[in-house]
Amino acid sequence: MPPSLHQVEVIAPHFKRRLSGVTSTIIQLVPVQNRLGQKVVTFGPGLPSFLPSMTAGDLLRLWAPPEGGRYRVWHARRNIEMLPGILLRDVCRMPLKLVFTSASQRKHSAWTKWLISRMDRVISVCRKTASYLERESTVILHGIDLQRFSSAPDKAAAKAQLGLDPQKHHVGCFGRVRHQKGTDLFVDAMIRLLPNHPQWTAVVAGRATPKYVPFEDELKARVNAAGLADRILFVGEHTNINEWYRGLDLFVAPQRWEGFGLTPLEAMASGIPVVAADVGAFAELIVDGETGRMVERGELASFASGIEPYLASPSLCIAHGTAAHAHVTEHFSVEREAKAIGAVYRALLDAR
Known part of the structure; x- marks a missing residue:
């Protein structure tokens, strides 16, 4: 009351x-x-x-x-x-x-x-x-709310519920689609890395406001030119974003600027490791090398090198995701x- x-x-x-x-x-x-x-x-x-x-x-x-x-x-x-x-x-x-x-x-x-x-x-x-x-x-x-953001008991079922291929691994970037949020860095890293990792699909979830629709259209054009339209998915904005986290195996936070930034906490609470730029509070949230990796802000090469070990070793995603969930549960309710x-x-x- x-x-x-x-x-x-x-x-x-x-x-x-x-x-x-x-x-x-x-x-x-x-x-x-x-x-x-x-x-x-x-x-x-x-x-x-x-x-x-x-x-x-x-x-x-x-x-x-x-x-x-x-x-x-x-x-x-x-x-x-x-x-x-x-x-x-x-x-x-x-x-x-x-x-x-x-x-x-x-x-x-x-x-x-x-x-x-x-x-x-x-x-x-x-x-x-x-x-x-x-x-x-x-x-x-x-x-964050640890009841809303939690690990998927059945990862394959979580993927299937979202219309994702349960046999594939998924790496995601969630938030507004705009330059400040680094959506282009994520897309360019995926264009560079995915051809060498056929079992992985990338997911961009979030809305482009009218001002940034041309920015989103340009990113989609890059994806189409690279022949990856079926592997870099723009799924739009969703109110059930907690369920989309559960469908991932890796999360990327490529922001160029951030005041704090809750997405790494939401991902880690969902049992997902995070590769994040050194902005906002990210370095105070992520245990580098244990729950994810910290990379250089705005540097495509740094992002690609931070992401690739996870694409090459899904077992690393599981190990760091387990550690991430425990870390957030203990320190960030x-x-x-x-x-x-x-x-x-x-x-x-x-x-x-």
């Missing part, structure tokens, strides 16, 4: 309608946080109706502290959400403590630096993100993430 407003201790604002990584984080975390007793509501558009939420009219009720407490936490994840928190606390004098989660891996503007300086606590999603901040932060790596965030909240709410 969602908390009533007089019980609420944490507000998670969301001020963009466009689906993003922040949206996915809130959707995944808030139900778990409430299950753990953290009493969180969301505020803003673009979120599903099943999440507990407050209205604009409820803002007037924030002058009163929560039942049994002195403060509430306003947990922002964007600039556009930090600023209202500052106004509510410092101008309206509401009893709020401000938390900001940073996922950015670039130098911050003077405006962003000022906003961050006004926060009571800052969380970084990985050590690389923390290195760009000019103040102390708590590093809390994202987790969403419950672990929620508990770590809850500890930040409690330090603020219990402070005297």
